[in-house]
Amino acid sequence: MANLDVFFNPKAIAVIGASRTPGKVGHAILENVKSTFRGKIYPINPNTNEILGLECFSSLKEIKEPIDLAIIAIPADLVKGAVEDCIKRKIKGVIIISAGFSEIGEKEKELALKKLSKNIRMIGPNCIGTLSPSKLDTMFIDRKKLKRPSEGSIGFITQSGAVGACLIDLASYEGVGVSKFISIGNKIDVDEIELLEYLGKDVETRCIVLYLESTEKGAELINISKKIVPNKPIIAFKSGKTEKGSKAVASHTGALAGTEEVFSAAFKQSGIIEAETTEDILDYAKILSTQPGLKSNKIAILTNGGGFGVIATDYAIKSGFDVSNLSKDAENALKKFLPKYASYNNPVDLTGDATTERYEKSINAILKDKEVSGLVIITLMQLPTVDDELLDVLRDAKMHGKPIIICAMGGAYTQERTKKLEKLGLPVYSTPERAIRAMKALLDYGKITKK
């Protein structure tokens, strides 16, 4: 277990297959390691003396100083030899980016590599690397094309490098932070079970995302998840749900995917929140990593756009929420300052001329209502009377200790503000339905932990 630390907190790193040529995988990896890692970096390439200003070595043997982690990006046929060199050199862990193993039918080659795992910890092969945003980036994708998220509290374990990478790119775009990201690839050694256990104990990770295509360790997955879930939510997405999709998984990773029913049942039994779509993954992670638990299914909806209030109410009721009227106390409090044409009932419609002050007073009145467990705040930031002080009001609303989520749909102006709110730890959704779906994931998690 503890030896996984080498992947996230190494002291010195060798990049085997570092390349001088921009656009090459071995160049991008070195560039990304260099731009994040503060320890010593040793590029390995027999054909040059320097890459990106770093002294380059022709082999590991040349380096006298201790190295604890190596990243390998060389042709598949050379990987085994490189890992053997790492073992001789007492390197503790390797991240094998190289593809060309079981995913293309080269099972023997993979098996030969797997045997070495007794002596060294391995992530991959056929993976896109790992990321701890402020410490180490071993991914092979250009940081200009695929932005990295800031340090945050979502831990990602992904069997598809592509899907995982795009999700963190999107996270960075939305202003959502990530604690650790691991692309497990063909998982010949380090797998989802061990990483779940690791992230389960990781203090920086408040919520774990697992993107799974197949597993040979169903029972272990259930066991470890059961241990983690009471303290930390796990969100899982399973792909390869249909027979055809499952065949596509086989040709993609060389692994067998189970049926949808088997996985859904296992997730349920484990207390794992299942994401039904790729959109749900980040939507659920945003709320589960930032908001306190939802004590009941009674929520309130606050809006400055009547139409949005109606849509949110429809979807909330269909999702099993109670959107009944507020308490008399809350209603009376609202009546004191709201104009006559506003709606005091739940949903509370502040109408299109709502000011920041009207939002602030309403949020306080609603959250003081003991029956209300959570609040969905819809804001049309584009309206003339809404100003940026609303962002402070929304941030301060967290002090009530109840879950609060924001719904804001719009273009550039709105999305700039959305990012600011995400950075303040408030999950923002572009449609009422996505907001309510996320609130439902929070409700489901609450039910699981109460059991």
Added chain:
Amino acid sequence: MANLDVFFNPKAIAVIGASRTPGKVGHAILENVKSTFRGKIYPINPNTNEILGLECFSSLKEIKEPIDLAIIAIPADLVKGAVEDCIKRKIKGVIIISAGFSEIGEKEKELALKKLSKNIRMIGPNCIGTLSPSKLDTMFIDRKKLKRPSEGSIGFITQSGAVGACLIDLASYEGVGVSKFISIGNKIDVDEIELLEYLGKDVETRCIVLYLESTEKGAELINISKKIVPNKPIIAFKSGKTEKGSKAVASHTGALAGTEEVFSAAFKQSGIIEAETTEDILDYAKILSTQPGLKSNKIAILTNGGGFGVIATDYAIKSGFDVSNLSKDAENALKKFLPKYASYNNPVDLTGDATTERYEKSINAILKDKEVSGLVIITLMQLPTVDDELLDVLRDAKMHGKPIIICAMGGAYTQERTKKLEKLGLPVYSTPERAIRAMKALLDYGKITKK
């Protein structure tokens, strides 16, 4: 019918209630009209001589030249008098932005206004205005806070100004164009029926979006839709689906919303494509306004990220698509240039080192397969071997005459390219599920028109 033209092609406009004060509704409207309208503009405000560099008039009487459209943004109590002045002045149409009528229980006031509709055409009251992107913007929201989409082929009719406005803001952000946008508000005169008929005949509109909270004209809605749908798709979203949501509609617009079942049945009978979520609205409009019909349910999926291919396949099969293998001819064509480790079957996985050339040849091979009716192209634009020439290849793929949609998930780098593709008339979706849902809407529309 033809008299609705005055709202979209007026020659001279009066803005009644024009304001000098930035931030005020009457200021924003004048600013927006001025920045789009090429005809003569007459601000009406008795307290000043000039606003935004335009000569200001104290009343309509002062103006000698002909005026055909007036926009009214003054307190509710003054609206009736202003409309009467417009009638005297032979103005053909008014857009009444002012609120304070039946939506807050002032039914008498609304009825009095309604009586005037024998002599003048009215949009509103309680609406946010209209938009023809390159001709006229009468909305009261700042163009900096809420960007306007470019000229395009989607026509929007919305009963909720808020939802409609946010949707076109989002459209502009995604690079999706709009032909006409009309917020109908309390619809005392011009309503969804007449606008459907108008947009049905409008050559600039290829697809109509209808956001509806309530209607008193169910039979007419069915009849007019049946006439339009064979030539032009209509996408409708109905809010106020649950009892509670329906009550929220009542307090919001003063109208009665029917049950979900009634509306869904009416939409089905009319050949209207129903959007289940607000996200579906634009997702469906993008594909239905740009892509040719889908001749069968057999589609192909092309990807450079295996995981995305699996997710798309799963969701396509669940949605009733046939994702069976390609023809032998197509498969043989692919084998000629694809590397051994790629997948030739459907989904076709070009793998992470796919170049633009590999995409181009594959697209041609797949679209030549007579059994394949449409193609979902998944592109991880972040990968090192993908360059911007891919955008040209994707544009050229349209020449096969089969529907093509793109799935691209990611941050700023990806989204910049997404916008470019949208402007080329290719719908882009951020997740495989959204892409497939949109393709399903296209399939459904095809089935309707075949009947």
